Amino acid sequence: MDEKFSISIGRQLGSGGRVIGEKLASQLGISFFDKELIQIASQESGLGKEFFEQVDEKTSHSIFSGLFGLHSAYTNDIYSNSYLSNETLFKIQSDVIRELAEKQSCIFVGRCADYVLKDHSRCLNLFITADMNDRVKRIAEIQKMTENKAKDYIEKMDKKRASYYNYFSNKVWGAAGSYHLCINSSVLGIDETATYIRQFVEKRFGQMG
Amino acid sequence: MKSKGSPLALGTGNVWKLLLQYAIPSVIAMTATSLYNIIDSVFIGQGVGALAISGLAITFPLMNLGAAFGSLVGVGAATLMSLRLGQKDYSTANNILGNVFVLNLIFGIAYTIIVLLFLDPILAFFGASADTLPYAHEYMVVISLGNVVTHLYLGLNALLRATGNPQKSMIATIISVIINLILAPLFIYGFNWGIRGAALATVIAQSTMLLWQIKLFSNKQNFIHLQKGIFRLKRRIVTDSLAIGLAPFLMNAVSCVIVILINKGLIKYGGDLEVGAYGIVNRVAFLFVMIVMGLTQGMQPIAGYNFGANQIDRVNKALKYTILLATCVMTAGFLIGEFFPHAVASIFTKDKTLIELAVPGLRIVFLFFPIIGFQMVTGNFFQSIGMAKKAIFLSLSRQLLFLLPFMIIFPKFFGVSGVWYSFPVADSLSSIIAAVMLIKHYRKSVIKL
Numbered sequence: 001m002d003e004k005f006s007i008s009i010g011r012q013l014g015s016g017g018r019v020i021g022e023k024l025a026s027q028l029g030i031s032f033f034d035k036e037l038i039q040i041a042s043q044e045s046g047l048g049k050e051f052f053e054q055v056d057e058k059t060s061h062s063i064f065s066g067l068f069g070l071h072s073a074y075t076n077d078i079y080s081n082s083y084l085s086n087e088t089l090f091k092i093q094s095d096v097i098r099e100l101a102e103k104q105s106c107i108f109v110g111r112c113a114d115y116v117l118k119d120h121s122r123c124l125n126l127f128i129t130a131d132m133n134d135r136v137k138r139i140a141e142i143q144k145m146t147e148n149k150a151k152d153y154i155e156k157m158d159k160k161r162a163s164y165y166n167y168f169s170n171k172v173w174g175a176a177g178s179y180h181l182c183i184n185s186s187v188l189g190i191d192e193t194a195t196y197i198r199q200f201v202e203k204r205f206g207q208m209g
Numbered sequence: 210m211k212s213k214g215s216p217l218a219l220g221t222g223n224v225w226k227l228l229l230q231y232a233i234p235s236v237i238a239m240t241a242t243s244l245y246n247i248i249d250s251v252f253i254g255q256g257v258g259a260l261a262i263s264g265l266a267i268t269f270p271l272m273n274l275g276a277a278f279g280s281l282v283g284v285g286a287a288t289l290m291s292l293r294l295g296q297k298d299y300s301t302a303n304n305i306l307g308n309v310f311v312l313n314l315i316f317g318i319a320y321t322i323i324v325l326l327f328l329d330p331i332l333a334f335f336g337a338s339a340d341t342l343p344y345a346h347e348y349m350v351v352i353s354l355g356n357v358v359t360h361l362y363l364g365l366n367a368l369l370r371a372t373g374n375p376q377k378s379m380i381a382t383i384i385s386v387i388i389n390l391i392l393a394p395l396f397i398y399g400f401n402w403g404i405r406g407a408a409l410a411t412v413i414a415q416s417t418m419l420l421w422q423i424k425l426f427s428n429k430q431n432f433i434h435l436q437k438g439i440f441r442l443k444r445r446i447v448t449d450s451l452a453i454g455l456a457p458f459l460m461n462a463v464s465c466v467i468v469i470l471i472n473k474g475l476i477k478y479g480g481d482l483e484v485g486a487y488g489i490v491n492r493v494a495f496l497f498v499m500i501v502m503g504l505t506q507g508m509q510p511i512a513g514y515n516f517g518a519n520q521i522d523r524v525n526k527a528l529k530y531t532i533l534l535a536t537c538v539m540t541a542g543f544l545i546g547e548f549f550p551h552a553v554a555s556i557f558t559k560d561k562t563l564i565e566l567a568v569p570g571l572r573i574v575f576l577f578f579p580i581i582g583f584q585m586v587t588g589n590f591f592q593s594i595g596m597a598k599k600a601i602f603l604s605l606s607r608q609l610l611f612l613l614p615f616m617i618i619f620p621k622f623f624g625v626s627g628v629w630y631s632f633p634v635a636d637s638l639s640s641i642i643a644a645v646m647l648i649k650h651y652r653k654s655v656i657k658l
Contacts, residue, residue, distance in 0.1 A: 045517075045518075046217075046220055046514075046517070046518040047514070047517035047518055048517055048518065048519050051517050051595075083219075083509075083510055083513035083514040083517055083593075084513050084516070084517050084593075084594065084595040087288060087291060087292045087295075090292070090295075091292070091295040091296075094295070094296060115296065115298075116296060118296075118298070119297060166445075167449065168292070170293075170298065170301050170445065
């Protein structure tokens with residue numbers, strides 16, 4: 001199995017999407033990119049990491065953010081090029097994703113990778129969910145929060161991610177039609193879900209590892 | 210961006226060269242429109258009369274409001290278009306083109322109907338008197354009927370820029386000005402159509418360029434072209450565009466409100482000719498302001514990129530050079546306004562009364578021009594480095610915090626001069642605020658380093 005392929009993983013917060021991605025990557029012997037994308041984007045463009053981090057997977061285009069956001073010029077109809085706008089940073093990051101997918105087989109977590117790679121002929125798009133209880137427990141542990149706080153945090157972050165994805169990708173976050181495979185990790189647990197997904201990947205791209 | 214190699218140039222090239230490279234096209238585009246406005250006013254003032262200029266001045270905010278509604282769609286759609294093109298999502302990009310068309314049609318026609326239905330009450334509210342109303346009315350009827358054309362023309366111009374054809378959009382602007390400049394005197398002096406002729410010249414010029422734009426967008430060879438199926442409105446495109454375009458629209462609307470209040474104040478304390486005088490002052494001042502705005506737009510990518518790349522010395526260079534250029538431009542304006550006000554006013558009209566009213570206006574309003582360059586650049590500087598809140602605050606501070614209350618209070622004590630004096634006072638105060646904000650910004654960043 002020599003030809004390159006890509007896997008994009010959309011995930012609800014606390015569903016274990018990132019962990020599954022890492023396991024898959026190591027089992028299949030391919031590269032894994034989550035927050036690492038920011039480092040690469042920063043290096044390639046010369047722009048500081050903090051600018052990418054500020055807009056990472058969050059953007060909302062409500063009326064108020066339009067007032068204070070980093071969009072085009074606020075005078076006349078002249079559209080001016082702000083190098084630090086959400087859109088410019090997204091473009092830089094998505095160019096990085098495409099370059100990486102060109103050079104090697106990869107797994108990408110989030111960042112609208114499925115939309116960015118829509119013209120890639122060998123890309124599988126996954127979406128990982130989990131039961132709310134499991135998500136709350138996981139986040140409460142990782143973030144050292146109470147379960148109530150964790151629930152609020154999860155709902156807030158899901159909204160932000162959905163807003164980001166819906167704006168940039170033009171698809172619908174979490175809707176089955178946006179992905180090839182949607183799976184609830186609570187059913188089989190993290191490890192077994194990763195194994196199950198691996199079978200799906202290998203059926204699509206051929207045996208490996 | 211990467212393919213054009215420009216980020217590297219922004220980060221390493223000579224800052225002066227970069228500034229001129231980016232600023233000159235912007236300056237040309239922005240002054241073209243301003244120059245046309247001036248020359249249009251000259252033809253109307255010389256060819257029709259002093260009251261005509263006053264009537265025209267009453268319509269300024271109404272016209273700006275119309276254009277603002279047009280850009281409500283265009284600005285947002287252009288941002289979205291850029292985004293989709295960056296992802297080679299041509300089907301969505303084409304949908305954006307179609308949606309812009311339909312939205313502009315809807316907004317344009319709605320605006321036309323509303324304005325025409327309530328034209329006279331609106332103009333009266335804007336400050337038209339029994340003497341100026343007929344001129345304002347004649348002018349606005351033609352402009353309103355052509356409003357759809359204006360909207361479409363501005364919207365497609367924005368999309369031309371977004372699809373990587375900024376030169377074509379500049380050409381459209383310049384040629385529309387040229388056509389206007391040929392037709393206006395022909396209609397006013399040749400056919401004796403008065404102020405209506407000036408309006409007709411504008412509409413015809415824009416219609417011609419609109420036809421050219423439509424032809425450009427009909428080229429089936431391009432990825433983005435007009436075709437069946439793209440005209441169905443998509444909720445996402447509409448809401449996203451409007452959300453993005455709302456902020457510039459509101460800023461524009463605020464400016465319009467300020468001008469309306471100025472005109473009403475002038476009418477109350479002075480009379481119709483005062484409004485005409487302000488129309489002249491406004492047009493001339495606007496020319497210099499537009500040049501500076503072009504300069505700041507040139508500064509934006511340079512300051513923005515280098516701030517992102519943490520090359521603060523280059524950011525500072527870009528800021529310094531732009532302030533220098535802007536101050537030179539505004540000082541030129543200052544010199545013209547202070548030492549040649551008679552000559553300037555005489556360009557617009559032969560009416561002695563109007564000239565005598567415009568002269569002090571020019572002298573007072575242009576008084577602190579050399580400082581305003583700094584204020585405008587600073588506001589745009591904050592926007593370039595991503596501090597939009599500060600930028601908006603600076604802009605609103607001049608208009609709402611200072612100018613507005615001064616315009617209401619000063620005339621109570623100083624009569625009509627009070628309206629004139631509110632400008633330089635507001636300008637100097639907002640420049641002080643700009644300076645304070647800039648100093649604070651640099652203090653903070655030094656501590657950060």
